[in-house]
Amino acid sequence: MVLDVIKNRRSIRKYTGEPVTDAQIREILEAAFLAPTARNLQECRFVVVTNREKLQKMADANPYAKMTKDCAFAVVVGYEKGVNDPFGIVDCGAAIENMLLQATSMGIGCVWCALMPESDRAQAYSRILEFPENYASVASVQFGYPAEKRETPDRFDEKKVTYIR
Numbered sequence: 001m002v003l004d005v006i007k008n009r010r011s012i013r014k015y016t017g018e019p020v021t022d023a024q025i026r027e028i029l030e031a032a033f034l035a036p037t038a039r040n041l042q043e044c045r046f047v048v049v050t051n052r053e054k055l056q057k058m059a060d061a062n063p064y065a066k067m068t069k070d071c072a073f074a075v076v077v078g079y080e081k082g083v084n085d086p087f088g089i090v091d092c093g094a095a096i097e098n099m100l101l102q103a104t105s106m107g108i109g110c111v112w113c114a115l116m117p118e119s120d121r122a123q124a125y126s127r128i129l130e131f132p133e134n135y136a137s138v139a140s141v142q143f144g145y146p147a148e149k150r151e152t153p154d155r156f157d158e159k160k161v162t163y164i165r
C-alpha cells in the first residue's frame with residue numbers, strides 16, 4: 001500500500017555512511033521523472049551529487065542542511081526558467097515527494113531541504129555546483145541509509161478538513 005510507505009517516511013538527518021548503488025539512484029530518479037507536471041512540460045532538472053568535496057561545501061553553505069556532509073548522495077531539484085512558469089516550484093515539489101517515497105520504500109532515508117530560487121542558499125549552491133543561468137533550484141534532497149529511527153506521528157486533524165456533501 002502506498003499509505004504504508006507514506007507512513008514510514010520521516011525526515012532522516014543521520015546516515016550510516018553505507019553507500020548506495022548507481023542502480024538505486026536511478027530508481028529514485030525514475031520516480032521523480034514520473035511525477036505529474038503542469039501541462040506535462042517536464043521542466044524539472046536533477047543534479048545528482050556524490051562528490052564528497054561538493055557535499056561538504058553544500059553542508060557548509062546551508063545551516064539547515066548540515067547533514068549533507070554525511071549523506072550517501074544529494075539531488076538538487078530545480079527547473080528550467082521560462083519553460084513552465086509559474087509552475088516550476090510546484091512541479092519540483094511533486095518530483096521531490098515521489099523521490100522521498102521511492103527512497104523510503106527502498107529502506108533509504110532522506111530529507112527535503114529548501115533552497116528556493118533567489119535565496120542566498122540557492123545562489124551559494126549555484127556557485128558550488130556551477131548551475132547554468134537559466135536553472136532555478138528549489139530544494140536539495142539528501143539520501144542515505146538511516147542511522148536514526150523516527151516514529152510516525154498521527155497528524156490527521158478533522159478540524160482542517162471541510163466536507164461539502
Ligand SMILES: Cc1cc2nc3c(=O)[nH]c(=O)nc-3n(C[C@H](O)[C@H](O)[C@H](O)COP(=O)(O)O)c2cc1C
Nearest residue numbers: 009010011012013064065111112113114115139150
Ligand atoms: C519545503 C520544505 C522545506 C524543508 N526544508 C528543510 C530544511 O531546510 N532542513 C531540514 O532539516 N528539513 C527541512 N524540511 C523537512 C521538514 O522539517 C519536515 O518535513 C518536517 O519537520 C516534518 O517532519 P517529517 O518530514 O519527518 O514528517 C523541509 C520540508 C519541506 C516540505
